[in-house]
Amino acid sequence: MFDTVLVANRGEIAVRVIRTLRSMGVRSVAVFSDADADARHVREADEAVRIGPAPSTESYLSVERLLEAAARTGAQAVHPGYGFLAENAGFARACEEAGLVFIGPSADAIALMGDKIRAKETVRAAGVPVVPGSSGSGLTDEQLADAAREIGTPVLLKPSAGGGGKGMRLVRDEAVLADEIAAARREARASFGDDTLLVERWVDRPRHIEIQVLADGHGNVVHLGERECSLQRRHQKVIEEAPSVLLDEATRAAMGEAAVQAARSCGYRGAGTVEFIVPGSDPSQYYFMEMNTRLQVEHPVTELVTGLDLVEWQLRVAAGEPLGFGQEDVRLTGHAIEARLCAEDPARGFLPSGGTVLRLREPEGDGVRTDSGLSEGTEVGSLYDPMLSKVIAYGPDRETALRRLRAALAGTVTLGVQTNAGFLRRLLAHPAVVAGELDTGLVEREVDGLVPDEVPAATYAAAALLRQASLTPVGTAGWADPFAAADGWRMGGEHAWTAHHLRAAGHDPVTVRVRRTPAGGVELLLPGSATPLRGSGGTPPRPEDGHRFAFLLDGVAHTFTALPDGTWLGRDGDAWHVRDHDPVAALLDRAAHAGADSLTAPMPGTVTVVKVAVGDEVSAGQSLLVVEAMKMEHVISAPHAGTVAELDVAPGTTVAMDQVLAVIAPTDEAEETA
Structure with a gap:
């Protein structure tokens, strides 16, 4: 076994690999960019090496700097995690040439299976059924379009290199083929440095089933059962579970073989995953899609139902050990489900x-596991993948695992960063998910019902209480001068109502009125309500008090805690954050500046494409700019016909969320229509 292993990754997967290295008594070396100097994986490793500035191309994707870090620290092997260079044949080959063991398959196997076109041809020759689609590599845009027309829409455009759903485009209308091919190439080139595409037949309402395999260097190959990965959004998995309720024992054995x-x-060695597309109406008709030559994000569900540590077996195989078990020894016990917590709104x-991350609370307890790279103070930016952590629940059956995972997500807090925790919890409670009636399009069909349109009234109430607290000055020994307060106090009478004007992003301003009651409590008058809500707790809590305040809203008790940084934390798990230091006036000013003619950045990121110049005439809906963040592209289109009056960005410009990018002066016709 190795003495020292360098982990060539960051975030939760680096922390997870370090955990197994520690349990095996192997010294761990972390690497970090300037953006991650104080990251959790850096603190948990035995040693850490800076490898460059924040951009991944100058740090985590730099083969030279990673090899230098390995040489400096005496590492004998490199674990690539997933993402970055995990499926890069050049990196695997460079490690070998530097005398390092790459903890993964050979460079030749990575290159073969990383090319989806060659991979399909190879497994087809081995008798594995594949999805019908285009053949040949290096197809031009016109050849791809011809292949798509021959197959017949709907079709799926896929990058030949890479994975994770990056660059995949579902095309149902032949009229948009050219635009979709161009966009898929652009995203594939940005994500993988290779814009080669293939086209495949789209199977309506398919299920995504993948099989975990483990192979050693002595000719032994076993499978560890399947994972159901059908709950996806934009071709990205959001929930995974093991085993799948779709498969019976015969189908499981056939797909495993x-x-x-x-x-x-492909002469595989190590842990890998073979992915299949399966018609939900007939699971016996399964098709090979691709093979991921690395550890998968969702590997914990397999670990929980098999009792195996996949990272440990990656290390043992890489060190030359044979598998200590055969196929007949693999048993699937219980049920496990994983949810991906991402920095997204x-x-x-x-x-x-x-x-x-101002406050962090990650779930734990019976049957609950959290794989995370977070800690309080972590700065989440737009340079890296948006996934922050994974919450996994295990139980003797699927019903128990679902219930435990919903409860775990409800108790997950990443205060200061908007996440999808509430969305995931609601998805897991959806009747189709509870019944196991899944397909890869379910999330997209049901998304509107899984994302509440309105701001919870409790959020406005908490914000108003915080504002009210800030109006009362605190003197020595806790005494406050009532004449210096602007909280509605009146001599000889009850408090007057104090109006607090609040505005949540994307919503119209509202007014919440607050006043003290004669008994020392607090009343709130919310918009649209004629009856005040009465709260207990005495003096409205101040941030520095750490005071808890409770009130009833529609028969439900809501409790908020005032934290020293002025942030209110709701216990409902939906992560609405209210900060006293985000003035309403600034929000209103921003809204006034970004009028109907202004195009604003929908997310923090980088402008990658600018298609117009000042003075250009544009039509309504015309694509003008592209903003990219965390390898996600967002097209900015003209809100109406007009002329480009202002253009404040160029390709490569870094922008903040809601920053004005351009202004389109409407034509007379557009103004009349408006």
Whole structure:
């Protein structure tokens, strides 16, 4: 076994690999960019090495700097995690040439299975069924379009390199083929440095089933059962579970054997995943899609139902050990489900979010596991993948695992960064999910019902209480001068109502009125309500008090805690954050500046494409700019016909969320229509 292993990654997967290294008595070396100097994986490793500035191209994707870090620290092996260079044949080959063991398959296997076109041809020759689609590599845009027309829409455009749903485009209308091919190429080039595409037949209402395989260097290959990965949004998995309720034992065995043959066909070594597309109406008709030559994000569910540590077996295989068990020894016990917690805002179309983690509470307890790279103070930016952590629940059956995972998500707090925790909890409670009636389009069909449109009244109430608290000055020994307060106190009578004007992002301003009651409590008058809500707790809590305040709203008790940084924390798990230091006036000024003619950045990121110049005439809906964050592209279109009056950005410009990018002066016709 190795003495020292360098972990060539960051975030939750780096922390997870370090945990296994520690349990095996192997010294761990972390690497970090300037953006991650104080990250959790840096603190938990035995040693950490700076490898460059924040951009991944100058740090985590720099083969030279990673190899230098390994040499400096005496590492004998490199664990790539997933993402970045995990499926980069050049990196695996460079490690070997530097005398390092790459903890993964050979460079040749990575190159073969990383090319989806060659991979399909290889496994087809091994007798594994594949999805019908285009053949040949290096197809031009016109050849791809011709292949799509021959197959017949709907079709799926896929990058030949990479994975994770990046660059995939579902095309149902031939009229938009050219635009979708161009966009898929652009995203594939940005994500993987290779814009080669293929086209495949789209299977309506499919299920995404993947088989975990494990192979050693002595000719032994086993499968560890399947994972159901059908709950996806924009081709990105959001919930995964093991085993799948779709498969019976015969189908499981057949798909497992097909996965083993796929692994043998490329001389695979280590942990890998063979992915299949399966018609929900007939699971016996499964098709190979691709093979991921690395550890998967969702590997914990397999670990929980098999009792195996996949990272440990990656290390043992890489060190030359044979598998200590055969296929007949693999047993699936119980049920496990994983949810991916991401820095994104469901209310804004799941656009990437960011910020500083001010308060962190990660779930634990019976049957609950959290794989996380977070800690309080972590700065979440737009340079890296938006996934922050994974919450996994295990139980003797699927019903128990679902219930435990919903409860765990409700108790998850990443205060300061908007996440999808509430969305995930509601998805897990959806009747189709509870019944196991899944397909890859379910989330997109049901998304409107899973993302509340309105701001919870409790959020406005908490914000108003915080504002009210700030109006009362605190003197020595806790005494406050009532004449210096602006909280509605009147001599000889009860408090007057104090109006607090509040505005949540994307919503109209509202007014919440607050006043003290004769008994020392607090009353709130919310918009649209004629009856005040009465709260207990005495003096409205001040941030520095750490005071808890409770009130009833529609028969439900809501409790908020005033924290020293002026942030209110709701216990309902939906992560509405209210900060006293985000003035209403600034929000209103921003809204006034960004009028109907202004195009604003929907997320913090980088402008990658600018298609117009000042003075250009544009039509309504015309694509003008592209903003990218966390490898997600967002097209900015003209709100109406007109002329480009202002253009404040160029390709490469870094922008903040809601920053004005351009202004379109409407034509007379557009003004009349408006």
